[in-house]
Amino acid sequence: MFEYALYLSLKAKGKEVKIDDVTCYEGPGTRPRQLDVFGITYDRASREELTEMTDASMDALSRVRRKLTGRRTKAYRERDINFDPLVMEKDPALLEGCFQSDKYFRDCEGRVREAYRFRGIESGAFPLPEDYLRLEKQIEDCQSVSVHIRRGDYLDESHGGLYTGICTEAYYKEAFARMERLVPGALFFLFSNDPEWTREHFESKNCVLVEGSTEDTGYMDLYLMSRCRHNIIANSSFSWWGAWLNENPEKKVIAPAKWLNGRECRDIYTERMIRL
Template sequence: MAQDRAPVCVRIWGGLGNQMFQYAAGHALAKRLGVELLVDPLELDLAHAAFGLNVFGLAPRIWQPDTTSLKARVLGALGRSSGKKRQKLWAGPRYVQKDFCHGDGFSGLGPGTYLSGYFQSEQFFADCRDDIRALFSLDHVAATLDPARLALADLPTSVCLHVRRGDYAANAKTTATHGLLGTEHYSRAAGLMARLVPEATWLVFSDDISAADDLTRDLPRRILIEGQSREQDLHLMSRCAHHVIANSSFSWWGAWLSRNPDRHVIAPRKWFARDELRRVYVDELFPAGWILL
């Protein structure tokens, strides 16, 4: 294959929200270059990190490296889990993102490039927003949802509030990196949203509904959303008119995919724990118009 037609490949890893950012960046680059997009899913020993793009009906071609070559044997890169070694088997140039949500040189990448990073900013796919919305459509999930919940989400005063716990709370190292948003943050965010959206109906989503119940029990017209799959949650979140998001890529996408052009989105300025924020650049994570608290 001629180099100017060589596909690009993006490493896919992390939770569903992370995978969406990575795929969106890869899709946008491949579209600009007029080449095919391959994906390299990295297997992780975390339930929430299973390859999830199939929930959107996406079936990208998986990159299969040549594991019989001398280079592969030297690297010991026969296992899919050894992502850093595997990407060295890519025949073309490799782009490894240096900053969490910033990508110097990304726009100048050419065909045949392997992408590795978080790519957590719409800057990477801003020129094909409509494409990304179509690719990540979950309209087919609506038929599986409780019609009463859909009706609530479709109210012009509906507010999606997301509480992220899971490994953020269960793993000390993860807690030290991401931190946990507590009562003070959600009280401030809910108070501001209540002024922006009087008579708000609150739809509360979480991977720890007990913790979310404790954090939001004083909200009027509050509905705890339980017993749904992650794609059902994401679709219902995106149907809401307004959003109070957690420091979570999953709820970032729930807000970004909302169809309400006049939506209010309140996001946490402290996307990471204090020490992590001192070294990680996050300014480009938040789209214009989102309110930071």
């Protein structure tokens, strides 16, 4: 979603832009693309274009030239996790990175919001199950607060401990208490990839555990998050977008003060976020 928002921003500046939606979505364990739920389209980069941009042709002449003079790649990797202005200036370039900041698309925010309407749900092409329809009605009729609790891959030490120890039970308890002071009568809707753990640690009389989505239907949770009046997010782009798509002008959004261990991530935060 961050990549497509950048795509729209660059297009708005008059640039010719294409998206590589193949390279990072091949092989086992990759997440499915789910942008279809928004009913959006984009220009796709062909394998031939990617080969040309990375100077990766395997013909004999190209291989010899690379040995003699080095690779002439046009790839440019985002400098770090924060907003990199060079991303907006490089041309031609194969841009690589996460682009996780609204600074990349603030100048076309309206266009991004229009693109990220859940047209598939509205049209019935991606119908919500009955349980989710009932939850949507409940969310609309109360002081609803989405709470994203991400576990699963975030507990995996193979990431070098980037995500561990940030969104702890203490963080959520403080976030609950802060939100209850800001939003009297708050009802918390819990979204997690570990519902059993979440039920054990957080479910109470003012909490509703949302269950039923899978890796292939994560858009259902994203949709309900965006329908809540307020949001408590994890250090995750999934709940970041759930909060950003929330159109309540009075929304309160609570986020962890640290996003990644060992890295300063100042530009992931929006002006509306309360950092704990």
